[in-house]
Amino acid sequence: MRVPVIIILTIVTAALIGPLLIEWHYDAIDWNAVRAAPLSPHHLMGTDSVGRDLFARTLVGTRITLGIATAAALVALTIGVAWGAVAGWCGGRIDEAMMRIVDALYALPFMFVVILLMVTFGRSIVLVFVGIGAVEWLTMARVVRGQMLVLKDRPFVIAAEAAGATPFAIIIRHMLPNIAGVALAYLLLTIPQVVMIESFLSFLGLGVQEPMTSLGILLKDGADDMDIAPHALILPGAILVMLLVCLTLAGERLRDRMAA
Amino acid sequence: MLELVRRRLMTALPTLAAIVILSFVLMRIAPGGPFDGERAIDPQTRAALMAAYGLDRPLPEQIGLYLLRLAHGDFGPSLVYRDFTVTDLIARGLPISMTLGGCALVLALVLGTGGGVIAASRAGRTIDHALMLIATILTAVPSFVTGPLLALVFALWAGWLPVSGWGDGDPSHMILPVIALALPATGAIAKLTRAGLATALAQDNVRSARARGLRTTTILIRHALRPALIPVASYLGPAAAGLLTGAVVIETIFALPGLGRYFVQGALNRDYPLVLGVVTLYAALIILFNLLADLAYGWLDPRARG
Numbered sequence: 001m002r003v004p005v006i007i008i009l010t011i012v013t014a015a016l017i018g019p020l021l022i023e024w025h026y027d028a029i030d031w032n033a034v035r036a037a038p039l040s041p042h043h044l045m046g047t048d049s050v051g052r053d054l055f056a057r058t059l060v061g062t063r064i065t066l067g068i069a070t071a072a073a074l075v076a077l078t079i080g081v082a083w084g085a086v087a088g089w090c091g092g093r094i095d096e097a098m099m100r101i102v103d104a105l106y107a108l109p110f111m112f113v114v115i116l117l118m119v120t121f122g123r124s125i126v127l128v129f130v131g132i133g134a135v136e137w138l139t140m141a142r143v144v145r146g147q148m149l150v151l152k153d154r155p156f157v158i159a160a161e162a163a164g165a166t167p168f169a170i171i172i173r174h175m176l177p178n179i180a181g182v183a184l185a186y187l188l189l190t191i192p193q194v195v196m197i198e199s200f201l202s203f204l205g206l207g208v209q210e211p212m213t214s215l216g217i218l219l220k221d222g223a224d225d226m227d228i229a230p231h232a233l234i235l236p237g238a239i240l241v242m243l244l245v246c247l248t249l250a251g252e253r254l255r256d257r258m259a260a
Numbered sequence: 261m262l263e264l265v266r267r268r269l270m271t272a273l274p275t276l277a278a279i280v281i282l283s284f285v286l287m288r289i290a291p292g293g294p295f296d297g298e299r300a301i302d303p304q305t306r307a308a309l310m311a312a313y314g315l316d317r318p319l320p321e322q323i324g325l326y327l328l329r330l331a332h333g334d335f336g337p338s339l340v341y342r343d344f345t346v347t348d349l350i351a352r353g354l355p356i357s358m359t360l361g362g363c364a365l366v367l368a369l370v371l372g373t374g375g376g377v378i379a380a381s382r383a384g385r386t387i388d389h390a391l392m393l394i395a396t397i398l399t400a401v402p403s404f405v406t407g408p409l410l411a412l413v414f415a416l417w418a419g420w421l422p423v424s425g426w427g428d429g430d431p432s433h434m435i436l437p438v439i440a441l442a443l444p445a446t447g448a449i450a451k452l453t454r455a456g457l458a459t460a461l462a463q464d465n466v467r468s469a470r471a472r473g474l475r476t477t478t479i480l481i482r483h484a485l486r487p488a489l490i491p492v493a494s495y496l497g498p499a500a501a502g503l504l505t506g507a508v509v510i511e512t513i514f515a516l517p518g519l520g521r522y523f524v525q526g527a528l529n530r531d532y533p534l535v536l537g538v539v540t541l542y543a544a545l546i547i548l549f550n551l552l553a554d555l556a557y558g559w560l561d562p563r564a565r566g
Contacts (some may be wrong), residue, residue: 055561072386104275106498111505112539115527201511204524206412216404223408223513229418234412237405244400252396 004246004253015062024053026060026212038231045235048221049199058236061213062243065198066129068129068214075133077187080140080177085171087141088148099145102138118206128207132197136190143186147179181258188251190257192244197241215240264554272547277327278545280536284323284458287532313339326536335537341528346537353519354541356426360510360518361503363438368445373485374445380488381480383458386439392454393468398447404509407440411430424515427511443505445499452495454487465488486560493556500549515519 019026023042036048038054041105045055053063087098117131151157152175196216201207203217210217215236222233301309310316314325329336378393393487414436417430422433460466461484469479508520519538525532 111306111508112542113282113286115523116283116539117534192400200402200404200505204512206524206527219405219408221410226408226412230412230416233408237409240405241397241401244402245397248396249365249401 004249007227007246008115008250011062011239012066015059015066015109018059019056019063020203022056022059024056026056026213027052041063046229046231048225048229048232054232054235057213058215058239061215061218061236062239064208064213065195065215065240066123066243068125068198069191070114072129072133072136072198073187073190075130076137076140076190076194077183078137078243080137081144081176081183081218083137084144084146085148088145088152089165089171089175091149091152095145099142102141103133106138108139109198111200115204115206116203118201125212126207128198128201129194132194136193137195140186140190143182144179147182148175151175151178175255182255185251185255185258192247192251195240195247203253209234241250264558266552267552268554270431272551274545276540276543277442280327280330283354283536284532285327287530287535288319288322290412294518303367304508313337314546319471330540333541336533338526338531338534340526340531340534347532349520349522349534350537350541353517353522356516357504357511360437360516361500361507362435364445364503364506365499366450367438367442368443370447371442372449373453373489375450376457376488376546377485379454379479380457380461381451381476384455384497384511387456395450395454398443399451400447401444402509403440403444403506404513406512407437407513410436410440424513426516433516436512437516440513441503443498443517444506445502448495448499449492452491453488456491460484460488467475490557490560493553493560496553496556497546497550501546506547541546 014193016195045053047053047056050126079226083098083102114131114135117127143185157170157174160174162256198214199216199219202214204221205220208214208217219240220232222229222236226233295409314322317325325449326336333347335350338344338346338349341349374397375391379388379395382388417422419434422430424433426433457480462478463484465482467480469483474482495519502519507518508523510516510523511518511520519541522534523538526538
């Protein structure tokens, strides 16, 4: 548990503070050093095909990717918790119908719907995370609903009901705090999913747009240039892989601990 | 069994129609159209083009007409590749995508179940932990990262395999794309097999088999593997969806002329009929795979046959 968390914190800190410490702006062009090799003076990781500092771009790209991922995961969390809580609380036919909808949505090719959304509404960053969040809430809804069903028969909930608390107050004050741990675990597991989708979209040119950057765009640029500048592919690739693996490991550990 | 197939097909058609209508409406409210080029077209020509493709009719009528044609297996003309119908383009791209996805699925099933069995038979040992860590890493790393990295190492540096392209179906061109596409599914299947086996090995029939003195390998394969594969079977639906979406990016990376590339090109060019056709086909394939997964489920677990 400790190693993944330390790696995640290191990457997040670097992405937040790093760009402030580097002499280059992510879209500043150094005309004297186009396609500079790594470890050249002034450019730790070299520059890309138009002379932008790769280290600065990677740090900013990581920041954008993480920002979108967090925002999208929060959108997914909100929809998922609301949906699951209502279904679990109401039970019966309403529950049945709401969960059927979730089952049906699970079976759909969602990536294509997101791509359609991107094409339809232009490629703004806001839409990237709202769109992704809107399709990634299904697992969260299932988990929250399951927890609600367990909690509903607990004495403290029945007591609150007998004391005349409104369903809304019971859900918000008494039940959701008990679900928080599990929800956090699944939130952690949603983030790598979202990072993956964002990079996927940006890689295809449908997500974040130049000159803004993200890990997906950097990977795409790196893949285009890999025969002459492999480090431009390896650096963002390594960061993305470390992020995804560590987030997944940490999320799974937390989930197993919460379930036990 | 037949009853299940019938019931599933009954719900499949409305689902498919709903997806088509949703995609249709989404594509139409998009700003910009297929005839927006570098140069503005003369309004009369534009109106004539719109009329020729039926784009000037009211939206519900267009949807109705499209569904009607779809029921006859006609996906309509492509708006951008003017000399081809969407059916032509699908007929060109689908075999390539199916080969890619099929090979990747088989590879993932073989490697995944194999890895899962090895890990479960050495439960708690170093090899178990190592395999499961590898499985987590494989699941977490998307194919658009492994694809370029594999191409870099095995094609550019080692020079063993071609970097990209289709090479008129030469098998060596398929090796790297298939591996890159299969890896995430391999990790997921290995984890599911390992977890399923752990549950199955704790069952009474396995304890009896052990008490009768059967060899561990025999117990694993004859008694435990079948129930352990049930979660793997139910993963086939999501796996198919994952492979299809993965194929979109893999085909772009390795420049394979499959369906996924037509989809991305179509989306960027606003080639409505092409995008709709591909989405419809993908949705149908995913629904089909979910059905196959259910059938496999019933075959593996007699209690689930209803």
